[in-house]
Amino acid sequence: MNMEILEAASLLVMSGTIPGHYCCPLSPNTLPFLSPLKINRNGRRKRAPLYLRASSNSDTRQNFPRLCGTLPAYHRSQFVTTQCQRIEKIAEITNEDGNGTNGTWVKDAVSKASQVLGDVNGQKAIGFENGVIESSDDKSTPVGAANSASPKKRGNSVEDEAWRLLQESMVFYCGSPVGTIAAKDPSDSNVLNYDQVFIRDFIPSGIAFLLKGEYDIVRNFILHTLQLQSWEKTMDCHSPGQGLMPASFKVRTVPLDGDDSATEEVLDPDFGEAAIGRVAPVDSGLWWIILLRAYGKCSGDLSVQERIDVQTGIKMILKLCLADGFDMFPTLLVTDGSCMIDRRMGIHGHPLEIQALFYSALLCAREMLAPEDGSADLIRALNNRLIALSFHIREYYWVDMQKLNEIYRYKTEEYSYDAVNKFNIYPDQVSPWLVEWMPCKGGYLIGNLQPAHMDFRFFSLGNLWSIVSSLATTHQSHAILDLIEAKWSDLVADMPFKICYPTLEGQEWRIITGSDPKNTPWSYHNGGSWPTLLWQLAVACIKMNRPEIAAKAVEVAEKRIATDRWPEYYDSKRARFIGKQARLYQTWSIAGFLVAKLLLEKPEAAKNLWNEEDAEIVNALNIMVEPRRKRGRKVLKKTYIV
Ligand code: GLC
Numbered sequence: 063m064n065m066e067i068l069e070a071a072s073l074l075v076m077s078g079t080i081p082g083h084y085c086c087p088l089s090p091n092t093l094p095f096l097s098p099l100k101i102n103r104n105g106r107r108k109r110a111p112l113y114l115r116a117s118s119n120s121d122t123r124q125n126f127p128r129l130c131g132t133l134p135a136y137h138r139s140q141f142v143t144t145q146c147q148r149i150e151k152i153a154e155i156t157n158e159d160g161n162g163t164n165g166t167w168v169k170d171a172v173s174k175a176s177q178v179l180g181d182v183n184g185q186k187a188i189g190f191e192n193g194v195i196e197s198s199d200d201k202s203t204p205v206g207a208a209n210s211a212s213p214k215k216r217g218n219s220v221e222d223e224a225w226r227l228l229q230e231s232m233v234f235y236c237g238s239p240v241g242t243i244a245a246k247d248p249s250d251s252n253v254l255n256y257d258q259v260f261i262r263d264f265i266p267s268g269i270a271f272l273l274k275g276e277y278d279i280v281r282n283f284i285l286h287t288l289q290l291q292s293w294e295k296t297m298d299c300h301s302p303g304q305g306l307m308p309a310s311f312k313v314r315t316v317p318l319d320g321d322d323s324a325t326e327e328v329l330d331p332d333f334g335e336a337a338i339g340r341v342a343p344v345d346s347g348l349w350w351i352i353l354l355r356a357y358g359k360c361s362g363d364l365s366v367q368e369r370i371d372v373q374t375g376i377k378m379i380l381k382l383c384l385a386d387g388f389d390m391f392p393t394l395l396v397t398d399g400s401c402m403i404d405r406r407m408g409i410h411g412h413p414l415e416i417q418a419l420f421y422s423a424l425l426c427a428r429e430m431l432a433p434e435d436g437s438a439d440l441i442r443a444l445n446n447r448l449i450a451l452s453f454h455i456r457e458y459y460w461v462d463m464q465k466l467n468e469i470y471r472y473k474t475e476e477y478s479y480d481a482v483n484k485f486n487i488y489p490d491q492v493s494p495w496l497v498e499w500m501p502c503k504g505g506y507l508i509g510n511l512q513p514a515h516m517d518f519r520f521f522s523l524g525n526l527w528s529i530v531s532s533l534a535t536t537h538q539s540h541a542i543l544d545l546i547e548a549k550w551s552d553l554v555a556d557m558p559f560k561i562c563y564p565t566l567e568g569q570e571w572r573i574i575t576g577s578d579p580k581n582t583p584w585s586y587h588n589g590g591s592w593p594t595l596l597w598q599l600a601v602a603c604i605k606m607n608r609p610e611i612a613a614k615a616v617e618v619a620e621k622r623i624a625t626d627r628w629p630e631y632y633d634s635k636r637a638r639f640i641g642k643q644a645r646l647y648q649t650w651s652i653a654g655f656l657v658a659k660l661l662l663e664k665p666e667a668a669k670n671l672w673n674e675e676d677a678e679i680v681n682a683l684n685i686m687v688e689p690r691r692k693r694g695r696k697v698l699k700k701t702y703i704v
Contacts, residue, residue, distance in 0.1 A: 220624045224656040231649040239279040242267040245645035258310035261346040266653035272360040273660045288375045290331040297335045305382030309343035341399035347379035348419040355426035359670035367430045392450035403587045408574040414524030422531035425673045449682045462505025504545030520563045529602040532675040557591045557637035558615040565589035591637035594654030600661045604668040
């Protein structure tokens with residue numbers, strides 16, 4: 063069978079057109095027993111489940127044998143025992159690691175980062191004397207106020223606890239670790255879906271495992287979630303485009319069909335059809351691609367990304383994202399709640415977070431896609447989109463003092479190709495908070511852009527990931543970090559990092575959130591503070607050779623995060639309270655903190671997570687902008703639509 067036919071066959075199987083049997087891929091590391099691996103897509107609807115034969119879409123280059131079969135009940139106890147053994151084994155490794163790491167880690171982290179990255183822009187001096195971190199911008203953070211242990215000692219124990227908790231959050235399927243549970247809060251009886259493995263929540267967990275050299279769980283996660291990629295997900299009899307990755311999945315143990323004495327494990331994904339608000343997880347597939355590339359870079363194992371089923375999975379995500387629609391913009395058009403902010407928060411349209419992840423995923427996919435005739439069109443579309451997207455975001459989403467002043471003086475109702483105010487923004491949208499808030503030095507990318515609407519809220523993840531992915535220019539990236547430093551008391555205060563700033567209040571909150579009691583001002587998504595964002599902050603700061611900013615934020619978190627039992631989020635303007643409805647022992651708070659610490663200790667590893675600025679894109683942007691400035695719209699219209 064040639065490659066194209068194999069690929070087409072795998073597409074058919076993945077789409078559920080061909081019923082098959084899905085079986086457990088047995089690697090040298092998985093356990094020597096057989097298990098039925100049914101993927102229960104329709105459990106709740108009680109429809110007959112489909113089976114996928116792994117061998118139909120498996121790669122001939124794969125060395126692992128795949129076995130199919132049924133696990134009798136007595137084998138289950140063996141399965142549980144083996145899980146326990148595995149956890150113990152990891153625990154031993156942890157202890158060894160825990161003793162050997164840390165030290166005066168802030169100092170070390172900064173000096174290591176300087177060594178690795180070079181002193182490109184006159185590295186700021188950072189001191190760590192008498193429990194106070196001092197940076198040259200004169201802002202100092204006293205440490206040790208909340209905890210009398212020395213920062214060094216506390217740092218060690220908090221990091222050790224994080225690693226232990228992360229391992230305890232592991233979820234096993236067929237004896238192999240496949241993800242981490244969203245939260246393991248013993249005090250909360252109302253688990254909702256926090257007992258599931260969320261794709262987006264697993265990313266910092268996966269990276270923590272990669273940084274610790276634990277590659278299996280990440281590989282398993284990648285391959286198992288690939289098997290879940292949009293089969294026959296339906297909502298109200300409607301199936302969305304293929305390529306969608308679930309928001310989350312759960313490992314369920316169910317009675318084996320026709321055999322009361324046996325059980326089997328099934329993977330039950332949720333594509334948003336059960337999620338609160340029925341939100342579509344647009345970010346899942348993008349994060350999946352980003353993690354896949356990080357796995358290859360950190361482990362050196364490129365065989366996973368080279369597999370035909372994985373290549374097909376990448377292409378399916380890309381095709382879904384690059385499909386034509388009615389939209390005129392190169393940004394991805396999505397519904398509200400399609401990302402980390404998974405409830406109504408007025409971010410429908412073209413939210414920055416999705417655009418930054420989209421850009422990053424396109425770059426990562428381009429790096430991994432095997433060159434072959436069949437994908438030439440896709441690669442072409444991908445390249446065009448990268449250029450148009452970066453132009454659009456850099457040009458139209460950027461605000462700083464100068465740009466604000468331009469917007470403030472905009473003329474409106476311009477009908478022409480050369481309009482200055484292309485989106486017909488009414489200057490009244492420059493609201494008083496923004497006039498006060500924008501620092502003289504610094505700037506940021508706005509949250510969303512629509513006709514006659516700029517969402518000026520500062521969304522942290524979108525801005526940080528724009529730095530990480532090089533969607534923002536170098537100048538813009540530094541300016542975002544300048545703004546973070548200037549607005550420290552708004553964005554970090556007592557717990558990093560504010561999810562967005564400022565909040566929706568009063569009538570605006572009522573209309574936009576639908577009077578959501580969870581998203582009241584300074585809580586949850588509406589200006590709450592999320593420790594998980596520390597890891598993205600760390601990657602962004604290390605990339606820009608300014609690790610001291612992230613180190614300072616980690617130091618703030620370290621003072622109370624373990625004592626507070628690793629909350630999901632914090633409330634109040636300065637993040638002084640544990641969030642009203644926050645889960646405790648939230649895995650991505652634990653993993654986000656841990657990844658930030660590990661990266662600051664070993665900054666060279668952060669290179670595996672960011673995207674360098676692409677010279678070809680920069681060239682194309684220059685070519686695009688120059689003729690347009692000189693010759694008007696003719697060249698532009700012919701070449702790219704921006
Ligand atoms: C909340 C968050 C979402 C996260 C989920 C699981 O719904 O808004 O981003 O994935 O919890 O932790």
